[in-house]
Each structure stands twice: as structure tokens, then as C-alpha cells.
Amino acid sequence: MTVSYDSESFYSGLVEHGLIIPGEVKGAYGRSRVFEDILQRFNDLVSRTAEPDNAEEMTFPPILPRALVEKVGYMDNFPQLAGSVHSFSGNDAKARELSARIHGGERWEALLNPTEVMLTPAACYPVYPTFSGLLPNGGRLVTVLGWVYRHEPSDEPTRLQSFRMREFIRVGKPDVVVAWRDAWLQRGLDLLRGLGLPAESDVASDPFFGRVGKMMAANQMDQRLKFEILVPVISLEKPTAICSFNWHQDHFSAKFGIRNADESVAHTACLGFGLERVTLALIKAHGFNPETWPDAVRAQLWT
Numbered sequence: 001m002t003v004s005y006d007s008e009s010f011y012s013g014l015v016e017h018g019l020i021i022p023g024e025v026k027g028a029y030g031r032s033r034v035f036e037d038i039l040q041r042f043n044d045l046v047s048r049t050a051e052p053d054n055a056e057e058m059t060f061p062p063i064l065p066r067a068l069v070e071k072v073g074y075m076d077n078f079p080q081l082a083g084s085v086h087s088f089s090g091n092d093a094k095a096r097e098l099s100a101r102i103h104g105g106e107r108w109e110a111l112l113n114p115t116e117v118m119l120t121p122a123a124c125y126p127v128y129p130t131f132s133g134l135l136p137n138g139g140r141l142v143t144v145l146g147w148v149y150r151h152e153p154s155d156e157p158t159r160l161q162s163f164r165m166r167e168f169i170r171v172g173k174p175d176v177v178v179a180w181r182d183a184w185l186q187r188g189l190d191l192l193r194g195l196g197l198p199a200e201s202d203v204a205s206d207p208f209f210g211r212v213g214k215m216m217a218a219n220q221m222d223q224r225l226k227f228e229i230l231v232p233v234i235s236l237e238k239p240t241a242i243c244s245f246n247w248h249q250d251h252f253s254a255k256f257g258i259r260n261a262d263e264s265v266a267h268t269a270c271l272g273f274g275l276e277r278v279t280l281a282l283i284k285a286h287g288f289n290p291e292t293w294p295d296a297v298r299a300q301l302w303t
Contacts, residue, residue: 003284005232005233005234005235005236006234007155007156007157007234007235008155010157010233010234010284011155011156011157013288014157014280014283014288016288017288017289018032018034019031019032019034019035019283019288020032020035020157025153025161026153026154026155026161027152027153027154027159027160027161027162028160028161028162029157029160031276034290035279037290038279038282038283038290038301039164039275039276039278039279041301041302042195042273042275042278042279042282042301043145043166043273043275045191045300045301046166046191046273049187049191050143050168053141053168054141055141055142055143055168056140056141056142056143057142057143057144058126058127058130058142058143058144059144059145059146060120060123060126060127060144060146061120062119062120062146062147062148062149063085063117063118063119063120064117064118064119064120064121064125064126065116065117065118066084066114066115066116066117066118067116068125068126068129069082069118069121069125071255072125072128072252072255073251074121074122074125077206077208077209077213077216078121078206078207078208078209079209080151080207080209081121081150081151081152081207082118082119082121082151083118083119083121083149083150083151084114084118084119085114085115085117085118085119086109086112086113086114086115087112087113087115088111088112088113089113090111094111097111098111119149120146120147120148120149121148121149121150122148122165123144123145123146123147123148123165123167123272124144124167124169124270124272126144127142127144127169128169128252128255128256128258128268129256130142131171131252131253131256131258131266131268132256132257132258133257133258133259134259134260134261134263135171135172135258135259135260135261135266136261137261138172138176139170139171139172139173139176139177139260139266140170140171140172141168141169141170141171141180142168142169143166143167143168143169144166144167144169145164145165145166145167145275146164146165146167147162147163147164148162148163148164148165149161149162150163156234157234157280158233158234158240158276158277158280160276163274163275163276163277164274164275164276165272165273165274165275166272166273166275167270167271167272167273168184168270168271168272169268169269169270170268170269170270171253171258171266171267171268172260172266172267173260173264173266173267174249174267177247177266177267177268177269178247178267178269180269181227181245181246181247181269181271182245184245184271185201185227185229185245185271188229188243188245188271188273189201189229192229192231192242192243192278192281194300195282195297195300195301196285196286196294196296196297197231197281197282197285198231198232198285199229199230199231199242200229200230200231200239201227201228201229201230202227202228202230203221203224203226203227204221204226204227204228204241204244205217205218205220205221205226206220206226208220225246225247225248225249226244226245226246226247227244227245228241228243228244228245229241229242229243229244229245230242231281231284231285232284233277233280233281233284234284240277240280240281241274241277242273242274242277242278242281243271243272243273243274243278244271244272244274245269245270245271246269246270246271247267247268247269248267248268248269248270249267250265250266250267250268251268252268253265253266253267253268282297
């Protein structure tokens with residue numbers, strides 16, 4: 001069977017089969033019960049796969065302190081993706097002006113002030129401050145599942161403004177951290193290929209902003225700091241990244257004073273499964289009705 005790769009027809013199919021619910025904002029569609037069932041079952045499979053690692057589980061809200069976003073350098077490197085939370089703090093007169101502007105079809109955002117929080121741009125960010133100080137022997141391993149925001153409005157169904165990441169964060173000595181990341185890269189490939197996905201890995205870079213950002217991206221690729229697992233979803237020539245593996249070296253450790261038990265500066269790495277993207281990749285590979293998916297795939301997800 002010949003598979004066609006087209007963003008518009010794939011989106012239409014998702015809507016027609018009731019898997020997603022169209023919204024008024026690009027990249028902010030709803031998810032149906034069937035879509036969520038696939039997503040949650042894949043996340044459960046990841047949990048079962050990682051169970052022997054005994055990762056600490058943490059949960060955070062989908063917001064971060066503004067000061068933390070500034071401290072990690074996100075606004076220096078990715079200002080185009082950030083989402084800031086603003087709120088009204090004026091008096092009665094300003095409230096009436098706000099209401100009048102809205103009902104008059106005028107812009108009203110200038111009457112809001114920034115709060116102390118921003119939308120979480122990476123699920124791993126709130127974890128790093130918890131590592132501050134001396135680590136136990138062997139370092140630490142944490143897992144989180146969190147909502148992430150990126151300002152990338154798009155009609156492409158795999159490019160969402162708000163989505164979920166299942167992440168694992170490793171901190172410890174450099175050789176241990178890199179070995180962990182590389183082992184999980186193969187582990188992730190095996191897991192996804194075992195679900196019938198034509199997954200491949202490749203070196204990658206983050207979307208750093210501006211001319212300086214291009215040099216930073218090139219340096220990141222030269223040092224092989226970031227890998228992605230790619231699967232064709234909306235394009236055969238440009239497959240979609242559904243999982244990423246990142247070695248930060250001492251970037252976060254230097255900012256939060258994270259040291260190994262022997263007082264040396266620790267390194268960090270993280271890996272993340274994009275849960276919506278994996279779900280979409282499974283639908284693309286096996287069809288819009290999960291009840292007709294191959295038995296070998298269903299046996300792993302619907303156990």
C-alpha cells in the first residue's frame with residue numbers, strides 16, 4: 001500500500017475520524033477520548049520500559065517563575081517561542097476602560113501587566129533547581145510529565161503550541177550522563193520501532209534565535225549535544241522529530257550550583273518523548289482506527 005504524506009489531508013482525516021477537535025487558534029486543537037487513550041497507553045509503555053531505572057517522579061504546574069526562565073537563558077536564545085502570563089491589576093476606571101475597549105473591538109492588552117510567571121517552555125526546567133548542592137553518589141534521575149508551551153502557530157497537525165512531554169533528567173558525572181543519554185537513544189529507537197514506526201535517529205539542533213543563534217546551532221551539532229528520533233508523519237523528505245536526547249554539559253549545573261559528591265561540577269542530560277507527536281506517528285503508521293492496528297502493536301499498548 002502506498003502511503004501519501006500531506007499535512008492537510010492528514011489533518012482532515014484526524015478531524016473526520018473524531019480524533020482531534022478543531023479550534024479557533026492554530027496549533028491548539030482538542031483531543032478526543034480515543035486520541036487520549038492512545039497517548040496515555042504509550043506513556044504507560046514508557047513507564048514500564050523505564051521502571052528498572054527507579055527514576056524519582058516529580059510533577060509541576062504548566063507555569064514557571066519568570067526569574068527561572070530568565071536565569072536559564074531562555075529569553076536570550078528562544079524569545080520567539082516564549083509565552084508570558086499577564087493579568088489585570090488596575091482600578092475601577094481602568095477596568096471600565098478595559099471593558100469598553102473589548103466591546104469596541106479595540107486592542108486592550110496594554111492594560112495588563114506581566115505576572116511573576118511564564119508558561120513552561122521545557123518540561124525539565126523546574127527540575128534543575130531541585131538538584132542544587134551536592135548530589136548523592138551516582139547522581140540522580142528524575143522523570144516528569146508536563147505541559148509545554150511554544151509560540152509556533154501552524155496548520156501542521158504535529159506542530160502544537162501546547163503539548164505534553166514525558167521527560168527523564170539525569171545528573172551526575174559527565175561520562176555517566178553521556179552514557180545514559182546514548183543508551184536511551186538506542187532504547188528509544190527499539191521501543192518505537194517495536195511499535196511498527198520507521199524510526200531513525202540523527203544529530204540535531206535547537207531553534208536558537210537570530211544570526212548568533214545559527215552559530216550556536218552549528219556548534220551544538222558539531223559537539224553532537226542533541227539527537228532526535230525522526231518518523232515520517234506529514235512529510236517523507238522531512239520526517240517529524242518525536243523524541244529528543246540532549247546533553248547540556250554544565251549549562252544548568254553552573255547556574256544552579258550542582259556538584260557531584262566529590263565536589264566536581266556535575267553535568268546534566270535529558271530525553272523527552274513528545275506524547276502528541278508519538279500518538280500522531282502511530283495513527284499515521286497504522287490508521288485512524290486503533291482497533292484495526294496490528295496485533296503486535298496493540299499487545300504492547302493495550303495490555
